[in-house]
Amino acid sequence: xxxYTATSDIPLYRQMIAFIRNALNSLDGQxxxxxxxxxxxQQNADGGFQDRGGRSDLxxxxxxxxxxxxxxxxxxxxxxxxxxxxTIKFRKFIKEKNVNLVPGFIEKCxxxxxxxxxxxxRISRIRSIFSLGKSFWKERQSINLSYRSFVLFLTLDAVFPxxxxxxxGAGKMLKQTVVxxxxxxxxxxxxxxxxxxxxxxxxxxxxxxxxFASGSGGFKAFAHLDMADMLSTAVALFALExxxxxxxxxxxxxxxxxxxxFADGAFLSGDGDATADVEYTFYGLLALGVLAD
Numbered sequence: 001x002x003x004y005t006a007t008s009d010i011p012l013y014r015q016m017i018a019f020i021r022n023a024l025n026s027l028d029g030q031x032x033x034x035x036x037x038x039x040x041x042q043q044n045a046d047g048g049f050q051d052r053g054g055r056s057d058l059x060x061x062x063x064x065x066x067x068x069x070x071x072x073x074x075x076x077x078x079x080x081x082x083x084x085x086x087t088i089k090f091r092k093f094i095k096e097k098n099v100n101l102v103p104g105f106i107e108k109c110x111x112x113x114x115x116x117x118x119x120x121x122r123i124s125r126i127r128s129i130f131s132l133g134k135s136f137w138k139e140r141q142s143i144n145l146s147y148r149s150f151v152l153f154l155t156l157d158a159v160f161p162x163x164x165x166x167x168x169g170a171g172k173m174l175k176q177t178v179v180x181x182x183x184x185x186x187x188x189x190x191x192x193x194x195x196x197x198x199x200x201x202x203x204x205x206x207x208x209x210x211x212f213a214s215g216s217g218g219f220k221a222f223a224h225l226d227m228a229d230m231l232s233t234a235v236a237l238f239a240l241e242x243x244x245x246x247x248x249x250x251x252x253x254x255x256x257x258x259x260x261x262f263a264d265g266a267f268l269s270g271d272g273d274a275t276a277d278v279e280y281t282f283y284g285l286l287a288l289g290v291l292a293d
Contacts, residue, residue: 011116011157011158012153012154012157012158013066013113013117013154013157013158014158016066016238016286017066017069017070018070018289019238019285019286019289019290019292020066020067020069020070020282020285020286020289021070021289022288022289022290022292023070023284023285023286023288023289023292024070024071024285025292026288026289026292031262031265033265034264034265035071035265035266035281035285036071036265037265038264038265038266038276038281039064039067039068039071039086039265039278040086042060042064042277042278043064043086043089043090044056045089046089046092046093047088047089047090047091047092047093047094048060048061048064048090048093049061049063049064049065049278050277050278051277052275052277056093058097058102058107058110058111058114059106059107059110059279060277060278060279061090061093061094061110061114062110062113062114063278063279063281063282064090064278064282065090065094065114065117065118066117066282067278067281067282067285068086068087068090069117070285072087090118091118091120094111094114094115094118094120095118095120097111097115099111099112099115099127099128099131100127100128100131104135104139105132105135105136105138105139105148105151106151108128108131108132108135109132109151109152109154109155111128112128112132112155112158112159113154113155113158113159115128116158116159117158128159129156129159129160132152132155132156136148136152149170149173149174149177149190149194150190150193150194153170153194153197167197167198170194170197170198171198173194174191174194174195174198174200177191177194179191179205179208180208181208181211181223182222182223184221184222184232185209185212185219185220185221185222185232185235185236186221186231186232186235188205188208188209188212189209189232189235189236189238189239190235190239191205192205192206192209192239192240192242192243193238193239193242193243195243196239196242196243196244202243206240206243206245209236209239209240210240210245211223212232212236213236213250214226214227214228215253216228216253216256216257217250217252217253217254217255217256217257217258218230218232218233218254218257218258218270219232219233219236219237220232221271227270227271227272228257228270228271229269229270229271230258230261230267230268230269230270230271230280230283230284230287231269231279231280231283233254233257233258233270233283233287234283234284234286234287234290235283237250237254237286237287237290237291238286238287238290241290247290247291251291254287254291255288255291257270258284258287258288258291261284262284263276264276265281266280266281266284267280267281267283267284267285268280268284
């Protein structure tokens, strides 16, 4: 498995794709075929991936695009024309987007990442750094700083040519973030990630993140909840793996939680919602890939 280091030349989002590939490789033939069929069912005619309302959406398309990349591995031969047809449609969907016309900081980051991976809009990506900066500040009241910082780093790690300056900015943002037992699991995971990226001591936050583990094997969104969910489980396991934590004691129960929420090629949210979508399928595969041998 890939692990980020200060000198790593592998963008973090590609390390995520590697985990998704690990997960696909760990499934049996029927399981992989079901996942591929689910991918196809979630891609619209315009090439974008569906949100829960069935509309093509950049946020959901990021997850779909990363799963397409993982599925293109020679170890995972796609069924029928999945690889070529899905990729061609998807590339067209992304190529037609303009980052300056996309509303929302998260959606802009999704587009820039996908433009980078698909090698479209190179000049647009350079200009988009300024657009991302403005949007990052504009949405400071609506999106937690830890999460915004993580998403921004994930994006700039792929496209920004000055890693030292990037780490300097991440350090400045980290000083402004505070997490405690009342914070959501995703924000604690984001802080653990940023601390490790900056080679800071994150032992206190790592212990806090571990406290979100539930008896079911998954991780809870908030410490006071009884039920785990797939999103929190995936981001917690990814952050813990990134920070170098020993996951061996968590692995058996976590695998049980992940596998119990696999149905018809998709991973469910884990918190009782029976709706299948590409977002939670991505998180299920990410969690499974982190734990795969």
